[in-house]
Amino acid sequence: xxxxxxxxxxxxxxxxxxxxxxxxxxxxxxxxxxxxxxxxxxxxxxxxxxxxxxxxxxxxxxxxxxxxxxxxxxxxxxxxxxxxxxxxxxxxxxxxxxxxxxxxxxxxxxxxxxxxxxxxxxxxxxxxxxxxxxxxxxxxxxxxxxxxxxxxxxxxxxxxxxxxxxxxxxxxxxxxxxxxxxxxxxxxxxxxxxxxxxxxxxxxxxxxxxxxxxxxxxxxxxxxxxxxxxxxxxxxxxxxxxxxxxxxxxxxxxxxxxxxxxxxxxxxxxxxxxxxxxxxxxxxxxxxxxxxxxxxxxxxxxxxxxxxxxxxxxxxxxxxxxxxxxxxxxxxxxxxxxxxxxxxxxxxxxxxxxxxxxxxxxxxxxxxxxxxxxxxxxxxxxxxxxxxxxxxxxxxxxxxxxxxxxxxxxxxxxx
Numbered sequence: 001x002x003x004x005x006x007x008x009x010x011x012x013x014x015x016x017x018x019x020x021x022x023x024x025x026x027x028x029x030x031x032x033x034x035x036x037x038x039x040x041x042x043x044x045x046x047x048x049x050x051x052x053x054x055x056x057x058x059x060x061x062x063x064x065x066x067x068x069x070x071x072x073x074x075x076x077x078x079x080x081x082x083x084x085x086x087x088x089x090x091x092x093x094x095x096x097x098x099x100x101x102x103x104x105x106x107x108x109x110x111x112x113x114x115x116x117x118x119x120x121x122x123x124x125x126x127x128x129x130x131x132x133x134x135x136x137x138x139x140x141x142x143x144x145x146x147x148x149x150x151x152x153x154x155x156x157x158x159x160x161x162x163x164x165x166x167x168x169x170x171x172x173x174x175x176x177x178x179x180x181x182x183x184x185x186x187x188x189x190x191x192x193x194x195x196x197x198x199x200x201x202x203x204x205x206x207x208x209x210x211x212x213x214x215x216x217x218x219x220x221x222x223x224x225x226x227x228x229x230x231x232x233x234x235x236x237x238x239x240x241x242x243x244x245x246x247x248x249x250x251x252x253x254x255x256x257x258x259x260x261x262x263x264x265x266x267x268x269x270x271x272x273x274x275x276x277x278x279x280x281x282x283x284x285x286x287x288x289x290x291x292x293x294x295x296x297x298x299x300x301x302x303x304x305x306x307x308x309x310x311x312x313x314x315x316x317x318x319x320x321x322x323x324x325x326x327x328x329x330x331x332x333x334x335x336x337x338x339x340x341x342x343x344x345x346x347x348x349x350x351x352x353x354x355x356x357x358x359x360x361x362x363x364x365x366x367x368x369x370x371x372x373x374x375x376x377x378x379x380x381x382x383x384x385x386x387x388x389x390x391x392x393x394x395x396x397x398x399x400x401x402x403x404x405x406x407x408x409x410x411x412x413x414x415x
Contacts, residue, residue, distance in 0.1 A: 043070055044078055051081045060085055064100075076108040083114035093118035094127070109140050117149040125153045129162070142169075144179050151185040160193035167202075177202070184212050191220040211237075215244045222251025227260070242273050250282035258286035262295055275306050281319045288323040296323055311339040318346040325354030345379050353385035361393030 047067055054060045064082060067073050083097050091097070093115060101107060101115050112135040119128040132150055135142070142150075147170050154163035167186060170176035177183065183206045190199035203209070203217050214237045221230035234240070234248055245268040252261035265283045268275065280303050287296040303309060303316055310317035317340045324333035337343070337351045348371045355364035368386040371378060378386075383402065390398050 040072070043072060044075055047072060047078055048081050051078070051085050054085055054089075056089060057086075057091060060089070060091075074104050074106070076104055076106070076111040079104055080108075080110040080114040083111070083118050087114075087118045087121045090121075093122050094124065109135070109143050109146060112140060113143065113146045113149060116146065116153075120149055120153050120156070125157050128153045141173060142176070144176060144181055147176055147182050148185045151182070151189045155185070155189040155192045158193050160190070160195055163189045163193060177205075178207055180206070180208050180210060180213075184210070184216065187213060187216050191216060196220055196224060211239070211241055211243065215241075215247055218244060219247045219251070222247055222254065225255055227251055227255055227257065240271070240273070242276060242279070245271075245273055246276065246279040246282065249279055249286075253282045253286045253289070256289065258289040261286040262290075265299075269302065275302065275308075277308055277313060277315055280306070280308055280316050284316070284319040284323045288319075288326040291327050293327045293329065296320075296327060310336045311341060314340070314342055314344050314347060318344070318350050321347060321350040321354060325350065325357065328358075330354050330358045330360065343374075343376065345376055345382060348376055349379065349382040349385055352382060353388070356385050356389035356392065359392060361389040361395070364389035365393075365395075365398070 047063060047070075050066075051060070051063050054063060060082065064073070067075070067078055067082075072078050079100055082100060083093070086093070086097050097115060097118050101111065104111060112131060116128045116131050116135075119125070119131065128150065132142075132146070135146075147166060150166050151163060154160070154166060163186075167177060170182055170186075177186065183202055186202045187199045190196070190202065199217060199220065203213060206213060214233065218230050218233050218237075221227070221233065230248065230251055234244060237244055245264065248264045249261050249268070252258070252264065261283060265279070265286075268279070280299070283299055284296070284303075287293075287299055300310070300320065303313075303320075308316045310320045317336055320336045321333045324330070324336065333351065333354045337347060340347060348367065352364045352367050352371075355361075355367065364386060368378070368382065368389075371382070386402060390396070390402065
């Protein structure tokens with residue numbers, strides 16, 4: 001068994017709690033300065049700190065063994081922390097976690113919540129619900145983290161009926177639905193279940209909102225194609241961060257409104273908001289939709305000044321290759337491709353398709369042959385590009401051979 005490091009185990013092994021000595025006050029009856037309860041609380045605090053430092057199962061096992069030796073194995077607080085650490089290192093709740101839980105005679109809400117969350121992390125959603133039902137039968141009232149864990153179960157399972165049940169209970173049990181964290185997870189649950197109106201209603205009723213509340217709804221409107229509502233909500237947002245701007249830019253791109261995407265990106269730059277890879281890929285796609293080279297060069301300057309030069313960033317580089325090809329500048333696309341320090345299937349596929357659609361069939365086929373000699377595995381998009389090249393060049397036999405290679409060598413369906 002791997003031993004805990006001195007740093008981990010020392011706080012609980014050393015004699016950090018002195019043996020109380022009787023103290024006389026004005027010659028009267030002596031008293032003990034530290035009670036037994038204080039000592040237990042001190043040990044609990046040390047053990048919880050030690051558990052936070054554990055990185056693997058052997059270390060957690062040692063901390064658990066120490067808790068048993070010190071008769072702390074029925075402490076709900078310590079065992080709840082232990083369950084959370086098991087989830088953190090991906091240890092299944094059904095075996096170790098459930099056994100630990102069953103050994104605590106009087107589990108509290110935090111231990112129940114840790115087990116509920118652990119089952120959710122493991123994908124055992126039914127067990128999470130069973131534990132919650134057992135908790136309610138025991139007369140234990142949920143806390144904020146209980147509701148957030150269970151609402152994540154409902155969102156993952158897209159079980160809106162269970163989510164609505166939790167929503168109702170959160171309102172009955174003292175206004176949990178007005179809690180910021182519960183409110184945000186409620187919005188997320190309704191949106192993932194496709195109940196946008198209910199998500200908006202929760203948002204409207206929240207006494208306090210943060211950026212997560214706003215951007216979740218903006219993103220949902222954008223994905224639903226309602227850029228009008230997304231724009232109205234965005235304009236009401238008191239503080240607009242990079243995530244909110246990105247939701248708008250990518251939303252317009254996804255809804256085939258590249259001019260609006262460029263307008264918002266320009267506003268974002270004027271506001272001095274830092275850009276990221278996702279925003280850049282979105283706005284590069286907007287340039288590709290427009291076929292506007294003048295915007296493309298400006299966006300490239302922004303990308304390079306922001307630390308996302310196409311030569312260094314796979315996603316940005318691949319997006320520029322696709323964009324330059326669609327703008328009719330296949331030579332510039334090839335320069336970007338050659339400058340990239342690393343290449344993946346997207347960069348190769350974008351370049352092969354770019355060469356193919358511009359009548360450079362032999363170059364596209366050569367690049368494909370170069371690709372298969374590397375560790376990069378072609379996908380269906382790659383084959384569409386190289387088969388297009390064969391078709392344009394009249395290379396029927398080579399096209400047939402590649403068509404067979406798709407399934408035999410790479411397991412790709414001809415469909």
